[in-house]
Amino acid sequence: MGDRWARVQQFKIQPSRRPTASTLLHCAGVTLYNHVFLVLPASVAQWAWRPPIDLPDQNQNQKYFIAKCGGGIKVRVRVGVPGLVDKANCSREEAGLVAGGFGPDGPQPPARGRNLKEFVTRVGRISHNLACTPQGPRGKQAPFLMELTAGVIGNLLLFDFQYFIWHLLHHRIRWLYVTFHAIHHNFTSPFALTTQCLGGWELITVGFWTTLNPVILRCHLLTTWAFMVVHVYVSIEDHCGYDFPWSTSRLIPFGIYGGPSKHDVHHQKPNTNFAPHFCHWDKIFGTYADVSFSSSIK
Ligand SMILES: [Zn+2]
Ligand SMILES: [Zn+2]
Numbered sequence: 261m262g263d264r265w266a267r268v269q270q271f272k273i274q275p276s277r278r279p280t281a282s283t284l285l286h287c288a289g290v291t292l293y294n295h296v297f298l299v300l301p302a303s304v305a306q307w308a309w310r311p312p313i314d315l316p317d318q319n320q321n322q323k324y325f326i327a328k329c330g331g332g333i334k335v336r337v338r339v340g341v342p343g344l345v346d347k348a349n350c351s352r353e354e355a356g357l358v359a360g361g362f363g364p365d366g367p368q369p370p371a372r373g374r375n376l377k378e379f380v381t382r383v384g385r386i387s388h389n390l391a392c393t394p395q396g397p398r399g400k401q402a403p404f405l406m407e408l409t410a411g412v413i414g415n416l417l418l419f420d421f422q423y424f425i426w427h428l429l430h431h432r433i434r435w436l437y438v439t440f441h442a443i444h445h446n447f448t449s450p451f452a453l454t455t456q457c458l459g460g461w462e463l464i465t466v467g468f469w470t471t472l473n474p475v476i477l478r479c480h481l482l483t484t485w486a487f488m489v490v491h492v493y494v495s496i497e498d499h500c501g502y503d504f505p506w507s508t509s510r511l512i513p514f515g516i517y518g519g520p521s522k523h524d525v526h527h528q529k530p531n532t533n534f535a536p537h538f539c540h541w542d543k544i545f546g547t548y549a550d551v552s553f554s555s556s557i558k
Contacts, residue, residue: 271502273524277449287453290443294456294463302467403480411483412490415473416537419491422469424541427534430462450499450527494537498523503551515539521551 269275279287403411430441440461447454458466470491474484494508498520503509509519518539526533532549535541542548 268502271504273501273503273521274449274528277501279447279449279451279453283447284451284453287447287451287457290458291453291456294458294460298460298463299467302464306471402482407480408483408486411474411477411479412487414477415479415483415487416491416494418473418477419469420535420537421541422473423466424535426465427536428545428547431531431534445527445530448527450501450524452496452500454527455496455499494519498536518542522549525549525551 427441430436440459443459444454444457444462447457456463470488474487479487497508498518500520501524503519503521503524507519507521509515509517509521516538518533518535518537522533522539523536526549529549532547533542534545534547539548
């Protein structure tokens with residue numbers, strides 16, 4: 261499309277470079293392989309680890325949640341498991357006390373589980389409660405827009421630091437580069453499909469941090485989902501090969517954000533621009549390369 265549309269073509273970072281049919285097919289094949297043999301099993305494992313939960317309704321479940329998370333300080337102290345404030349850990353009378361009106365007529369507590377399935381469910385609940393913020397009556401309500409925005413930015417910043425270190429090491433240590441990262445550098449002019457053209461170790465590492473970081477930062481589930489969507493978007497944008505006026509790096513002022521032109525430079529000049537999103541780590545470590553490098557070789 262970029263070839264035929266002059267209006268699109270003008271934003272191409274390396275106008276003279278085009279992916280060939282074979283490179284497109286190669287990237288599509290690697291992406292398909294990664295999704296079938298890594299992403300799908302990881303998704304199933306994550307589903308088992310953090311099973312889906314019912315959304316609360318306005319009445320009954322809200323009371324149930326208050327018993328679990330909101331007024332759970334007494335229960336938490338009693339059972340000594342941070343984050344787990346579950347009716348299964350207390351008697352109905354205790355749950356009623358904590359819920360403030362939650363009593364024999366309300367929803368019944370689940371039976372104590374002894375088998376593997378209930379154990380897995382319990383671990384999932386602990387994980388969910390750890391990821392559920394803020395603790396309190398609002399715990400299961402949607403976060404405020406400011407909370408959601410701050411959570412997404414916080415996750416991007418944390419991932420940016422983690423991947424910067426990983427990326428730096430995988431370029432500075434030859435064995436790591438050749439064994440794990442070189443496959444991503446088969447392309448000096450990236451295109452969208454290059455995003456997922458990764459080795460298994462890199463994909464697992466990236467997926468691990470993307471999944472774990474919202475739990476570490478105790479993000480609300482909605483914030484987690486928003487982060488995942490934004491993360492996928494900016495990762496593809498980094499590799500799309502075009503620097504559009506609406507690129508994230510142009511929308512965020514003061515050169516804080518790198519965006520597609522900065523990562524494109526990394527594919528041309530691999531010892532620069534290791535951070536995936538922001539610029540500060542590369543500037544601090546002296547590995548930042550300006551887009552002017554890219555412009556000078558057109
Ligand atoms: Zn890349
Ligand atoms: Zn690299």
